[in-house]
Amino acid sequence: MLLTLTAVVALAAAAVYAAPARPSHPLLSKDGLSRRAGSLSIPDDAVFRDMWMALSDMQETYFERWLGTWPDGIDWTRAVMGTHVAATLRTISDELHVDEPDQDVGCSTRKEEVIGGYFADVIAYYFAEDTFAIRNEAYDDMLWVVLAWLESIRFIDEHSRATSSSCSKESGAWPGLDAWYGSRWIPAFAHRARIFWELAAKGWDTKLCGGGMIWNPRLMPYKNAITNQLFISASIGMYLHFPGDSNSSPYETADWPPHDPVYGKAAQGAHEWLVSSNMTNKQGLYADGFHISGQSTGSNNTKCDERDEMVYTYNQGVLLSGLLGLYRATGQERYLNEGHTLIRNVISATGYDLEKNKPVDQIQPDSVPRWHGLGRAGVLEEACDASATCSQDAQTFKGIWMHHFAAFCGPAALRFTSSDFLGTQRPHRQAEADTVRARHERECRRYVPWLRHNARAAAGTRDENGLFGMWWTAGLLGLTGEAPIESAPDLHPLPPAADGEVVDYRNEGVPLDPKWTRGAGGGDVPPVPMPDTKRTSQEPLKSDRLTEKKKKRAKTARDDSGDGDAYDPNLRGRGRTVETQGGGLALLRALWLVSRLEG
Ligand SMILES: *[C@@H]1O[C@H](CO)[C@@H](O)[C@H](O)[C@H]1NC(C)=O
Numbered sequence: 001m002l003l004t005l006t007a008v009v010a011l012a013a014a015a016v017y018a019a020p021a022r023p024s025h026p027l028l029s030k031d032g033l034s035r036r037a038g039s040l041s042i043p044d045d046a047v048f049r050d051m052w053m054a055l056s057d058m059q060e061t062y063f064e065r066w067l068g069t070w071p072d073g074i075d076w077t078r079a080v081m082g083t084h085v086a087a088t089l090r091t092i093s094d095e096l097h098v099d100e101p102d103q104d105v106g107c108s109t110r111k112e113e114v115i116g117g118y119f120a121d122v123i124a125y126y127f128a129e130d131t132f133a134i135r136n137e138a139y140d141d142m143l144w145v146v147l148a149w150l151e152s153i154r155f156i157d158e159h160s161r162a163t164s165s166s167c168s169k170e171s172g173a174w175p176g177l178d179a180w181y182g183s184r185w186i187p188a189f190a191h192r193a194r195i196f197w198e199l200a201a202k203g204w205d206t207k208l209c210g211g212g213m214i215w216n217p218r219l220m221p222y223k224n225a226i227t228n229q230l231f232i233s234a235s236i237g238m239y240l241h242f243p244g245d246s247n248s249s250p251y252e253t254a255d256w257p258p259h260d261p262v263y264g265k266a267a268q269g270a271h272e273w274l275v276s277s278n279m280t281n282k283q284g285l286y287a288d289g290f291h292i293s294g295q296s297t298g299s300n301n302t303k304c305d306e307r308d309e310m311v312y313t314y315n316q317g318v319l320l321s322g323l324l325g326l327y328r329a330t331g332q333e334r335y336l337n338e339g340h341t342l343i344r345n346v347i348s349a350t351g352y353d354l355e356k357n358k359p360v361d362q363i364q365p366d367s368v369p370r371w372h373g374l375g376r377a378g379v380l381e382e383a384c385d386a387s388a389t390c391s392q393d394a395q396t397f398k399g400i401w402m403h404h405f406a407a408f409c410g411p412a413a414l415r416f417t418s419s420d421f422l423g424t425q426r427p428h429r430q431a432e433a434d435t436v437r438a439r440h441e442r443e444c445r446r447y448v449p450w451l452r453h454n455a456r457a458a459a460g461t462r463d464e465n466g467l468f469g470m471w472w473t474a475g476l477l478g479l480t481g482e483a484p485i486e487s488a489p490d491l492h493p494l495p496p497a498a499d500g501e502v503v504d505y506r507n508e509g510v511p512l513d514p515k516w517t518r519g520a521g522g523g524d525v526p527p528v529p530m531p532d533t534k535r536t537s538q539e540p541l542k543s544d545r546l547t548e549k550k551k552k553r554a555k556t557a558r559d560d561s562g563d564g565d566a567y568d569p570n571l572r573g574r575g576r577t578v579e580t581q582g583g584g585l586a587l588l589r590a591l592w593l594v595s596r597l598e599g
């Protein structure tokens with residue numbers, strides 16, 4: 001496998017993710033761990049290498065080591081980027097420690113260093129993360145932080161386990177060889193995850209709508225899909241993966257144990273609430289969230305009764321890792337079934353037929369196919385993609401979907417230990433668990449052709465520096481000019497407003513009206529100060545040097561697209577950013593992981 005630092009140099013040609021010819025050996029060995037028994041087929045190698053390069057391009061282009069962060073990001077998108085880095089390192093680590101008898105020692109040391117080098121970025125970001133600011137942001141912002149550090153802990157854990165065995169013989173003479181150095185960071189990361197989970201849990205509210213998380217304490221009460229899905233996913237993640245915390249800073253005096261049922265029960269309760277909240281639309285997709293009517297006019301209403309029908313990709317994703325965790329903790333297959341239903345609804349809303357394994361519409365040259373609710377031409381798409389009106393928030397969404405999908409369907413998803421179970425009783429027998437796993441993996445395998453189709457599209461959006469664009473569909477279309485986009489019938493499609501209002505606040509900003517914003521006028525409620533924009537909208541770091549670097553990048557891309565027939569719609573709007581790169585990375589990682597099931 002080609003895994004060198006020179007891989008930083010971008011691929012000139014887009015890889016084509018054809019269905020690989022499968023090796024004849026079994027992919028999985030009896031001990032249930034992912035093991036590669038022979039060399040990978042060439043197309044697989046391409047996906048793995050491209051995933052590696054997407055990570056290195058992301059870090060070398062957008063991460064500034066002298067600042068320890070992605071300066072163009074904002075607090076919450078940086079937490080998501082940190083999650084992508086840690087998750088990819090976990091995946092890479094899993095591949096590097098397959099037994100390779102004729103492996104050169106220097107070479108394996110170098111591979112280890114490459115992993116350690118990007119792990120150093122994770123550590124740097126631990127200190128650069130603006131925890132003070134995030135404490136004053138919305139509850140969802142805090143929960144992305146929890147997910148990021150839990151992901152980093154899982155990487156450390158697995159990498160530590162994978163590297164320890166080879167050195168165990170020498171541990172007598174060399175104390176400390178039993179653990180990878182990264183494990184020294186577990187207490188710090190665990191502490192941050194716990195602190196932010198506790199801060200976020202204050203958003204759980206039972207006075208309105210019978211439960212549910214509030215999105216943002218400085219706005220009118222709004223209970224949205226993302227904050228609730230995050231709370232489910234982060235809580236069950238804390239239950240399963242939080243290793244405990246004995247650091248009582250800043251003021252508590254206590255010891256927080258691992259596997260605390262408090263987290264598991266929070267996840268179960270939040271899931272029950274979400275399921276009963278009537279938040280899914282006619283396509284079985286999550287609408288954005290609920291207002292409580294009359295709040296600004298002092299009515300007594302406490303019901304979630306005004307739904308914002310806007311549909312975003314990430315609202316269909318974060319729940320998936322939560323559902324997987326709930327299955328692991330309870331053994332109840334209904335959680336997995338719910339996840340598969342949601343995934344099938346998403347795939348269908350991209351305009352893809354899973355039975356026939358192809359998009360429902362023909363792709364015509366120089367035209368933009370029709371919109372199906374969450375994509376077109378079988379490719380996942382944000383409503384703002386085609387018109388290039390996506391905000392920094394929306395640029396992060398598709399990668400989030402892919403990350404949580406990979407957690408749900410990756411080969412390791414259903415390999416777990418009995419200590420995962422909520423309560424002391426193992427919920428079902430091994431044979432039963434194996435049957436569920438076989439069923440689950442069979443379902444997940446069905447999604448691979450769709451995933452490969454999406455990866456092929458996204459790969460087509462990479463510029464000559466290897467950087468991914470936002471609008472993946474464009475990578476399939478071969479557009480030669482702006483005209484086909486401008487004349488597309490659903491350039492900026494919104495869900496039909498028949499059932500309720502559609503407010504695309506993630507792209508257009510929170511409306512300054514009484515439904516959203518306190519003190520915006522109307523009613524008997526005494527006005528409270530308007531939120532100041534610094535505290536409700538996050539800002540990237542400003543630096544001339546960085547702006548110059550970005551301009552230069554865009555200019556190179558434009559100059560190069562001038563010669564030849566290429567028209568690059570991904571230069572419009574915000575263009576390529578760390579968030580769009582994270583999206584491409586998460587997609588390749590999802591394809592790499594889930595396609596393992598095809599073996
Ligand atoms: C669910 O929400 C939709 C859209 O707001 C609404 O039309 C419908 O009446 C709701 N159903 C229930 C049972 O509340």
Ligand SMILES: *[C@@H]1O[C@H](CO)[C@@H](O)[C@H](O)[C@H]1NC(C)=O
Pocket residue numbers: 298299300
């Ligand atoms: C709220 O409830 C109280 C007591 O039931 C009632 O007197 C009042 O009229 C209600 N207010 C509104 C706006 O419905």
